[in-house]
Amino acid sequence: MILLSLFFFMMCGNKLWAEDKTIMITKETDNIPNIQVVSVDGNENTMKIYKMLVQDLRVMGHFNVYYDDTLRTNVLQNNLALQDYRNKNMNFIAQISHKKQGDTITGILTLYDFSNNQQVSLEYTQDEVEKYPFIAHAMATYLNEYIKAADISWINRYVIFSSYLGSAKNSIVISDYTYTYQKTIISNGLNVFPKWANSKQTEFYYTLITDEATIYKYNMYNGENTRIISSQGMAVVSDVSQDGTKLLMSLAPVGLSDVFLYETQTKKTTQLTNYSGIDVNAHFMNNEKSFAFVSDRLGYPNVFIQDLKPNANVTQLVFQGKNNSTLSTFGQYVVYSSRESDEETGLNVFNLYLVSSQSDYARRLSKIGTNRIPKFSSDGDSIMYLRQDKGENAIGIIRLSINKSFLFPLKNIKIQAFDW
Template sequence: MKIFFSILLLFSLSFASDATIEVIKKVDSLPTIAVEDASTSYDESFKMKFFKTLIADLNVLSILNVDRYYRVNDFDASNVVVENKDFNYVLRYKLFQGDGGSLNVQMIVLQDNKQVFGKNYKVSNTNIHVFVSHAMAYDINEFMGESSVEWMKKKVIFSRIVAPKKSEIVISDYTLAYTHVIVTGGFNIFPKWANQAQSGFYYTSFDSGKPTLMYVDIKNGNKKNIISSDGMMVCSDVSDDAKTLLLTMAPSGQPDVYSFNVDTKKSQRLTTYKGIDVNGQFMENNKIAFVSERMGYPNIFSANRNGSGVEQLVYYGNSNSSCSANGEYVVYKARESSSAFNSNTFNLHLISTKTDSIRRLTASGVNEFPRFSKDGDAVIYIKNYQAQSSIGIIRLNHNRNFLFPLNSGRIQSMDW
């Protein structure tokens, strides 16, 4: 029963629907930018799809007020279209097909009809056009001298349920607009990036009858059996140097947090409470955060990396069943209602280990799977509200929240 309940703490489910992009607390004092399409290839449907993706990426940057109107111009035109003459910046791009079906993009940024920035892009096919858009937004951000949004170019990995005891592991962009299935067959869940380069990942396989942690090298597709355990086996976090894993295992029926040395293949039990301890996360100052039921309900605790010095970390919310840590900050999911007849509200909150302040990041619905970007600037999560499901991006330093349609089916877990 303990193992079943602890799996419930780690599992959450999301469903596809047609949510729209939502921008919260837009700041009107930001510089303005318009976009002009000068494409010479592709049909109107694809051109509009690319335009909408680029507009969304520019909005997520949170440094510009982005005009949403689609306008066309010649790439070499000496002036912007008349509707764009009063904008601070105009981004003009040209899509054209290259050899072998490659997608080529030329981009320039104009200020007062003079080019101030430009760059070219090329990918093998149109299926991965979203990564070109993300790269363009990233480069605009760099040109503007803002703090890095490297996370925008990072990939998301998630598992989705396709049938009873059947799942797929999928790699996608940060909006989940592009998806590529990389593991199929069997019941494979809880994927976790193995390093910051995202050149490999771990996941839990149930194919052998005993939960087994597997490693996949993305470059060559090779798989390795890392460690098995009766009851449970979940990799919840990887150290920055990729040499230490935090695992949830239950070899004796008792779910606990363990550290695992990748080189020596040796594990160390970190929690010893006679209950449920799961979801270990690395923090700064040689600390970890984890979820425990030692208060009679799931809550967030911290401990030293050797398991000593356990302390309650969160004092707000009930059923605080998942968390993600980055440096001194922890984002966690908390239940804020207790209805027996209606859907309950689960919001995300942000705390710092250095202050007593708490910041609510969401306001309604069921918000789950929070994951920090590596630089701590953004949080990705899944939002379920009024029969709609979306991928959310929270820009913490800009106090803005963006929602994208979730069309990837029933999500079991994800990592960024």
Template sequence: MKKIFLLCFSLVCLTADIIMDVVSEQEVLPKIRITTSSLVNFDFDKVIKNDVLVSSKFEITNENNANYELNYNLNPVGNNYELSITLKGMNNEIKYNNTFTYPKSAYVFLSHKAISQMFKDLKLADLDWMNKKILITRKIAAKQSQILIADYTLNYQKIIMQGGLNLFAKWANSNQNEFYYTDYNKDILSIYKYNLLNNQKTLITQGSGMLALSDISKDGTKALITKTIEDQPEIFLLDLNTKNTKRLTMYKGIDVSARFVGSDSFAFVSDRSSYPNLYLQGLDKTNATQLVYHGKNNSAFSVYNNYIVYSSREKSGDFNLYVMATDSQYVRQLTLNGRNIFPNFSSDGKTIMFIKLLGMQSSLGILRLDENKVYHFPLKVGKISTLDW
């Protein structure tokens, strides 16, 4: 069987203050000063400042004459933390006041919850993507991997599964209480659904060679999977209720990593161009249309409605991110240098998470599309095989 292209990425812990790249000329933002009367002895201050900064709506300052002041107070209450926040404008006018609670074990989500809710209540921005958990499969040794859950800064990490080789973890629903993954520990590969509420797994389908679930339909009833047939990886449509499959691609080569585009099409990676490239095909059709005509390795992508963000290798050897529309000629370059790989749209399509490699530094990037800003969280060395948001 032809060599199947799989990508490994570097990870995985927030180790320094956030780094910001401005990728185009920016508007002047109002200044905000963040203060606290909290006596809790850990660096919650950096977490809440990162959330405000990544909102792209304020410039954080220590000056007393800032336009706004955000004061927070964090207190332990049993197994939870209680966070009170107050936003003041000029002349100490109170603009917002609220209190939130969250388990101590995942305190970073308390900041995400409070800041996103404040911005929503004030109609400044929708930051609900901050509350989403990232599902990561990470290789730690030969035939050994971990599946873990993290927040978007990677400051929170919880290992869910380890021991053996379990890959291609994918959220099963928007509630993020179940996920699919492939068990590679036996000759016959298996896709399971894992329930985080009761720690039970359910067998979905089996195969050999290569087997991976890459996307779920919006109604949760169907999935796109890559499965080896006749010694080649092909794309199949799997009915999650009946477990019946329908073969979608017939190419004598490599077809992998399919994602739904709307309700009647899917995009996927294929070597039909003699290198990994993106193609679009209808669910009830057999002809595929090439989507990208530049770069020589377009093998990682994400879909939001009719938009696709993808990583493309340039002549310089850099990998840059581009976003395109499947129903027009619209293409926009998002990054300028380094190796920008493995992009993932947020649930609202306005933010993109990706891995950036520049020289010896590795970072998780958060790209805010409307604001034209990129934020990098430096990473420690490790290997990620997949991310899902």
């Protein structure tokens, strides 16, 4: 039995209990249902969807997942096979098949629920065969909703990243969360720091660097490219408010960079910090009433917090580590990357930590390798990050509520920045 420790704190103003993400969040997993995933045949497209679905279900953590790549039988048409799975205490069977017409691919999920002898068949279609991961992601989302588990819809979202191609060349690429599907959106130039402009992922901001740094907004559906603002030095959109009307930017019109607030409807720019050194990477916090950012005010990069007002008081938020240069926020929480010495080798590594603006405790999230650029998921329960270990690069996913991590190897990709 896997034992996980679960702690709660009482929310102010009511008697609801909420999960404190800085504590080691774990829970009993004996009661999650068992699911057997099978494929109808060994067709390449069927097996791609099948394997991706198995992976999705494992990442979700809401099923005990059983699978066998050698199974090629249409089990739901075989009563003896059904009884055999019932005897093995399976709660569900998920059978995968597909059909293809031209470039269009349709994945078919047939679910058998032993608890009520119910059989459900659903189809999911994508207009490109290469988009098969999103078929599996949609199936996993349905299965998760079927058992009324905690929302996991972030697996359906696009990741957007800038990929290094060579000297002064970066492309902007979209992918699924496993980086299996990839499509280049912008190329030809030094295109960096992509950031989704809204929750629907219809537009994104990015920086084009020529003689100066210029922020643009790109429309995914009509290809419209709108100039937002330029700076002789740095110009980066580091965060976007939930309604998309406010941007936190790192700009350096004169000297080194400061944090600026940009209002998209009025195009008004307000300077929030005014420091002789470097202030960058600002992210909204606490219902967008404040923001966390990285500054070298202590002589090294560290994380600070300030109210969303010009030149308001600045408070140190992180008291651990001597090089805390990348961060992401969700509500009152900050996840950041900290340089420290490896306990075994003595070499410098970067590990991830989670802190809250309501306490000084830091929860360590990683132990091995160099872990950088953490990003919260849209629901705050998962963290994506870049990991390098022994010369190999991977994308990592940390699932806070189930206290598990997953790695997806990156092949022939050099990621400069990403958002999801």
